[in-house]
Amino acid sequence: MTKRDYYEILRVKKDATPEEIKKAYRNLALEYHPDRNPSNKKEAEKKFKEINEAYQVLSDPEKKARYDQFGSAEGMGGFDFQGRGFSDSGNFGDFSDIFDSFFGTRTRRSEGRASPQRGANLRYNLEISFEDAAFGKETKIEVPNWETCLTCKGSGAKPGTSPQTCPDCQGTGEIKSTQSTMFGQFVNINTCPRCAGEGKIIKDICVNCKGTGKVKKNRVVNVKIPAGVDTGHRLRISGMGEPGERGGPSGDLYIVLQVKPHKIFKRTGIDISCTHSISFVKAALGGITTVPTLEEKAKLKIPAGTQPNSIFRLRGKGIFKIGTQQRGNQYIKIILEIPTKMDDQQRNLLLEYAKLSGEDLEKLGEKGIFTKIKNAFG
Ligand SMILES: [Zn+2]
Numbered sequence: 001m002t003k004r005d006y007y008e009i010l011r012v013k014k015d016a017t018p019e020e021i022k023k024a025y026r027n028l029a030l031e032y033h034p035d036r037n038p039s040n041k042k043e044a045e046k047k048f049k050e051i052n053e054a055y056q057v058l059s060d061p062e063k064k065a066r067y068d069q070f071g072s073a074e075g076m077g078g079f080d081f082q083g084r085g086f087s088d089s090g091n092f093g094d095f096s097d098i099f100d101s102f103f104g105t106r107t108r109r110s111e112g113r114a115s116p117q118r119g120a121n122l123r124y125n126l127e128i129s130f131e132d133a134a135f136g137k138e139t140k141i142e143v144p145n146w147e148t149c150l151t152c153k154g155s156g157a158k159p160g161t162s163p164q165t166c167p168d169c170q171g172t173g174e175i176k177s178t179q180s181t182m183f184g185q186f187v188n189i190n191t192c193p194r195c196a197g198e199g200k201i202i203k204d205i206c207v208n209c210k211g212t213g214k215v216k217k218n219r220v221v222n223v224k225i226p227a228g229v230d231t232g233h234r235l236r237i238s239g240m241g242e243p244g245e246r247g248g249p250s251g252d253l254y255i256v257l258q259v260k261p262h263k264i265f266k267r268t269g270i271d272i273s274c275t276h277s278i279s280f281v282k283a284a285l286g287g288i289t290t291v292p293t294l295e296e297k298a299k300l301k302i303p304a305g306t307q308p309n310s311i312f313r314l315r316g317k318g319i320f321k322i323g324t325q326q327r328g329n330q331y332i333k334i335i336l337e338i339p340t341k342m343d344d345q346q347r348n349l350l351l352e353y354a355k356l357s358g359e360d361l362e363k364l365g366e367k368g369i370f371t372k373i374k375n376a377f378g
């Protein structure tokens with residue numbers, strides 16, 4: 001293991017950013033690659049190995065933290081800082097292997113250089129009220145989005161300048177390298193690391209977008225929520241996703257709905273249900289009660305002799321079936337209110353009622369029935 005300081009090897013400061021470390025590694029790896037130093041191969045190999053070792057540690061946040069803590073590679077016994085591909089075999093692989101694994105250029109390349117690419121789809125989670133889900137709504141949302149920079153028209157180059165042909169690959173986006181192996185010479189064609197296969201490099205970057213060609217801009221999107229949607233429903237707005245690359249079409253925007261629960265109503269498909277309390281007197285004698293609906297309140301007729309937990313239906317007071325005029329029902333389960341406080345007069349009237357019904361509250365029935373029920377449950 002080397003005794004030298006990894007930061008020193010990569011010629012970066014201790015507080016260098018991952019970008020700076022990557023850049024430094026790239027430059028040094030290019031400079032000292034054994035293929036590029038045929039006259040001084042031995043020395044270059046040694047140096048190249050050192051650079052790789054340093055980069056393997058400093059590019060890995062975990063290893064870097066350990067290295068920073070212990071100050072050197074020594075004394076950390078057991079940690080493998082060599083990593084795959086570089087250490088034991090003495091085979092340095094070739095350029096592209098290194099750059100592919102470190103810079104992900106293979107992916108870029110397989111997508112095809114300079115071909116138009118469709119923009120990414122965007123997902124937007126939108127929470128809506130129970131009522132808006134039932135009746136539909138038109139609303140506006142602000143979608144964070146990247147748009148083509150108008151200053152440079154997406155080129156990333158400062159206005160008045162234009163991206164230049166990459167001098168390393170002469171605009172082809174590819175670099176050939178020869179590798180001598182025991183089987184003979186191999187010519188490898190690889191993605192140019194300098195321009196990442198684009199074939200062009202930007203010298204003066206556009207200040208507005210910092211050379212990315214895109215700027216962040218919220219866009220306001222009109223959303224039409226149809227009546228009857230439920231949680232998980234997706235609305236697709238085509239072409240409202242991220243812009244495409246190199247003239248490719250924009251992606252789509254997917255709005256995924258989340259319906260807030262209602263204080264009173266529960267939903268089952270297109271039907272809704274709720275509970276509603278009435279006095280035991282009204283249940284016994286019958287009458288009219290006012291019940292909530294999704295719209296204005298409605299009157300419900302309670303027939304005489306209504307039993308606890310009876311269910312009444314309000315036809316067509318539920319939720320619309322998406323895309324139709326068909327509407328579900330509202331179901332109301334009746335809860336009986338038993339008074340907890342009565343004045344003497346009320347009490348006497350009820351006692352009178354009991355007497356008329358032949359019910360002796362003091363000794364009869366209740367206990368006997370209760371015991372029976374208890375026995376029935378074992
Ligand atoms: Zn720009």
Ligand SMILES: [Zn+2]
Pocket residue numbers: 166167168169170171172173174192193194195196197198199200
């Ligand atoms: Zn190039």
